Amino acid sequence: MSKSVLLCDDEVYILRAAEIKFRHAGYDVRTANDGEQAWAALQEAKPDALVTDCQMPRLDGLGLLQRIREHPATADLPVLMLTGKGFELSREELAARWNVREVLSKPFSPRELVERVEEIVKSAKPRAVGGEIPPTQSGGFSNC
Amino acid sequence: MYYLTTIILAVTLAPAAGLAWLALGRQKRRAQATRHYLAALAQATPRELWPDEQGTWCPPPSAGDPWLKVLAEVHTAFRQRARTIQDLEQARAAGEIRAGRALAEAEHVRGILAGLPQPILLVDGYGEPALANHSAEELFPADPGHPEAGPLARLARCQKLVELLLGATRHSGAGRSEEIEIPDGEGKARCYRVDIARLAAGAVAVLQDIADRKTLQKRHAEFVSNVSHEMKTPLSGIKAYVELLRDGDAEDEAAREEFLAVIDGQADRMQRLVENLLNLARIEAGVVRVSKQPLSLNAVLEEALGVVRPSAQAKTIDLRGELSPLYLGVLADHDLLLQAAINLLSNAVKYTPAGGRVALRSRLEAGQVRFEVEDTGVGLSPEDCGRVFEKFYRVQKSRDMAGGTGLGLPLAKHIVEDVHGGRLGLESTLGQGSTFHVTLPAAGQMS
Numbered sequence: 001m002s003k004s005v006l007l008c009d010d011e012v013y014i015l016r017a018a019e020i021k022f023r024h025a026g027y028d029v030r031t032a033n034d035g036e037q038a039w040a041a042l043q044e045a046k047p048d049a050l051v052t053d054c055q056m057p058r059l060d061g062l063g064l065l066q067r068i069r070e071h072p073a074t075a076d077l078p079v080l081m082l083t084g085k086g087f088e089l090s091r092e093e094l095a096a097r098w099n100v101r102e103v104l105s106k107p108f109s110p111r112e113l114v115e116r117v118e119e120i121v122k123s124a125k126p127r128a129v130g131g132e133i134p135p136t137q138s139g140g141f142s143n144c
Numbered sequence: 145m146y147y148l149t150t151i152i153l154a155v156t157l158a159p160a161a162g163l164a165w166l167a168l169g170r171q172k173r174r175a176q177a178t179r180h181y182l183a184a185l186a187q188a189t190p191r192e193l194w195p196d197e198q199g200t201w202c203p204p205p206s207a208g209d210p211w212l213k214v215l216a217e218v219h220t221a222f223r224q225r226a227r228t229i230q231d232l233e234q235a236r237a238a239g240e241i242r243a244g245r246a247l248a249e250a251e252h253v254r255g256i257l258a259g260l261p262q263p264i265l266l267v268d269g270y271g272e273p274a275l276a277n278h279s280a281e282e283l284f285p286a287d288p289g290h291p292e293a294g295p296l297a298r299l300a301r302c303q304k305l306v307e308l309l310l311g312a313t314r315h316s317g318a319g320r321s322e323e324i325e326i327p328d329g330e331g332k333a334r335c336y337r338v339d340i341a342r343l344a345a346g347a348v349a350v351l352q353d354i355a356d357r358k359t360l361q362k363r364h365a366e367f368v369s370n371v372s373h374e375m376k377t378p379l380s381g382i383k384a385y386v387e388l389l390r391d392g393d394a395e396d397e398a399a400r401e402e403f404l405a406v407i408d409g410q411a412d413r414m415q416r417l418v419e420n421l422l423n424l425a426r427i428e429a430g431v432v433r434v435s436k437q438p439l440s441l442n443a444v445l446e447e448a449l450g451v452v453r454p455s456a457q458a459k460t461i462d463l464r465g466e467l468s469p470l471y472l473g474v475l476a477d478h479d480l481l482l483q484a485a486i487n488l489l490s491n492a493v494k495y496t497p498a499g500g501r502v503a504l505r506s507r508l509e510a511g512q513v514r515f516e517v518e519d520t521g522v523g524l525s526p527e528d529c530g531r532v533f534e535k536f537y538r539v540q541k542s543r544d545m546a547g548g549t550g551l552g553l554p555l556a557k558h559i560v561e562d563v564h565g566g567r568l569g570l571e572s573t574l575g576q577g578s579t580f581h582v583t584l585p586a587a588g589q590m591s
Contacts, residue, residue: 011377012458013406017384020393033498055373057497084376085369106376107383111391 003121004028004045008038008064009053009082014106018051021110025118035059039067042074048121051113054083065098078120082108181215185222190233193226262352263336265299269345271310273299283326283351302326305338305349312340312347323354363537367550374417381410409454416451416486423483424535424555427562434477434563438587441472441481441513442506448485449504456493462501463493472506472513475587476564484559484568487552488517488580496521496577508586516581524572532570533557560584 005027009015015031022029030047032038034056042050050068054061061081068074081094084106094100101120104113185193257264263280267273276284284298299306304324312320319341325333337352385403394400426432449465456463474481485504492502496519506515524532528539535554560568560582572578 011381013381013410014377014384016406017381017388020388021391024393084373084380106380108380109387110384110393111387 002026002028004030004047004049005117006030006032006038006041006047006050007052008032008035008050008056008061010034010056011053014053014082017110018113021114022117025114027114027117035061035064035067038064042068042077046074046077048124049078049080049117051080051082051117054081054085062098065100069098076124078124080104080113080117080120082106082113178215182218185219188222188226190226190229193223262350264351265305265309265349266343267309267313267346267348269313271313271346274346280351285329305351308338308340309347309349312342315342326351363535363550370550371417371421375414378410378414378417382407382414385410416483419483420487420551420555423480424551424558427555427558432480432563434480436475436477436564439474439476439478439481441474441476441515441584442467444476444478444481445485445504445506445515447482448489451486452489452493455490456502459493459496459498459500461493461496461498463489464501464503466503466505468505468507470508472508473587474513474564474584476584480559480563484556484582485515487556488582491552492517492519492521492578492580495519500577509583511586512583513586514581514583516579518577518579520577523574523576523578524570525574529570529572533568556580 003026005022007015007018007022007029008031009018010033012033015033019029019031028047030041030045032041035052036059038050038052039059052061052064059067061083065079068077068079078101079099080102081100082104091100091103094103102116104116257275257277260277261279263283264275264277265273265280266275284301286298299309302324304322305326308320308322308324319339321337321339323335323337326336328334334353334355335358337354339350339352341348341350385406388394389400389403394403423432445467446465449463453463489502489504496502500520502517502519502521504515504517506513508514524539531537532539532553535550537550537554557568560566564584566582566584568580568582570578570580
């Protein structure tokens with residue numbers, strides 16, 4: 001059974017680079033350009049891991065995380081955050097409050113990104129059986 | 145016999161009577177002189193009695209006067225009193241001068257305090273408000289509901305300030321400086337720096353409104369964060385695709401070309417960001433090198449469209465160039481004008497949702513050339529319209545939508561207005577879109 005990852009970033013070339021690397025590593029890859037698209041993709045199927053940017057149009061990374069953690073079907077989804085933000089985002093807070101397993105800063109190495117996701121997927125608990133994920137209107141955060 | 149006796153008596157007494165009459169006359173004259181002397185003494189001023197030059201004020205009565213000793217004593221006593229009076233008057237005059245000076249100084253200080261924009265509050269040794277200048281009265285206005293409330297009760301709106309002032313009256317030591325928040329008339333907290341100094345009896349607080357400085361500091365911090373984010377984004381592309389190439393992830397020549405094109409594009413993007421930063425700094429420092437030459441505005445706008453088109457296509461935004469068929473000549477610096485046009489177009493593309501439309505138009509209008517960038521983007525509130533040209537200012541909604549430094553529009557405005565003597569304005573409706581329009585002096589029109 002192949003591993004799957006959902007990549008979410010508003011910069012298409014970042015998505016493309018990560019997508020190529022993950023495909024070559026044997027992943028089933030889906031992509032989204034913003035939080036709303038990612039949430040829609042999560043409703044279709046739950047991946048083994050989510051890699052998301054923080055600052056995005058429509059629904060930002062923290063808003064997406066809030067939806068994911070608030071819904072039982074996705075509450076345990078392993079998330080890696082890929083961000084160009086600096087001091088205003090605390091790794092500790094992201095881990096403690098949103099259970100973000102890993103934070104990678106941009107510029108990033110696609111090779112390292114795949115390695116980190118591999119580790120996260122390996123260490124993840126067996127997938128919980130979740131129900132259908134309903135759409136939600138909860139808003140995002142503005143400090144992303 | 146009788147006659148003889150009379151004659152003898154007359155001869156004998158006449159000289160005595162004469163002598164007695166003469167003595168009486170002298171006595172009368174002396175008494176008169178003494179009266180005059182005493183009258184003059186009584187009327188004399190202290191200054192006349194104690195002149196600067198030593199010496200007798202007036203000749204004492206003649207030496208044979210039996211009152212001479214008494215008069216001399218009276219004279220001396222008067223002179224001593226006169227000296228005492230003169231000393232007292234001098235002391236009073238000196239005191240009046242000192243009091244006048246002190247009063248004038250106090251008036252000066254009051255005038256200076258009243259005119260100072262910083263609120264200044266002074267409490268006495270008991271912690272009771274003793275003085276508040278005009279700015280302080282404005283900061284702590286009387287409560288219309290409780291007009292009888294004293295200044296201390298009004299000060300109680302800021303308990304921290306009261307504590308600092310009372311603390312300074314009780315404890316010796318150097319002055320203190322703290323940042324405190326004081327609610328304004330609408331109850332919104334505003335940041336002040338307060339310097340407290342202990343006085344001989346009491347304490348003084350000088351407040352400085354640092355809300356604007358705080359806002360600027362916050363904007364600078366945001367700016368640094370945004371610039372770093374904006375730089376990291378293209379760097380990410382460059383680094384990621386170099387690694388893909390190195391790791392052999394390009395499966396064929398087409399993929400290899402695609403990766404190189406991304407690297408090239410992101411390097412250009414980074415270069416534009418650095419140019420924006422440097423040009424704004426140069427323009428603000430007045431050291432920008434401007435090389436104006438006759439140019440075709442349409443040619444510059446076509447060039448700008450070419451730069452922005454890839455990012456518009458990536459967002460499926462319909463980017464239209466509706467340029468005038470006329471030659472629109474301007475005397476302009478090519479690079480700077482191109483940058484202004486790119487900044488306006490990039491801004492429109494950035495804040496227009498996918499599937500939207502951005503139009504660039506140019507025309508000749510009232511002897512000037514005009515170009516405008518119209519978008520179907522998020523639009524701006526009236527408040528944001530007035531602030532988007534401020535350096536580092538970023539519309540809250542924009543922060544959520546896309547990254548930015550808050551430099552593109554201020555730089556465009558500098559370039560259009562300060563460098564080229566034109567005008568950059570905007571019209572916008574929140575939720576519907578914006579139109580940024582530029583007018584420039586025309587040069588060498590050809591039909």
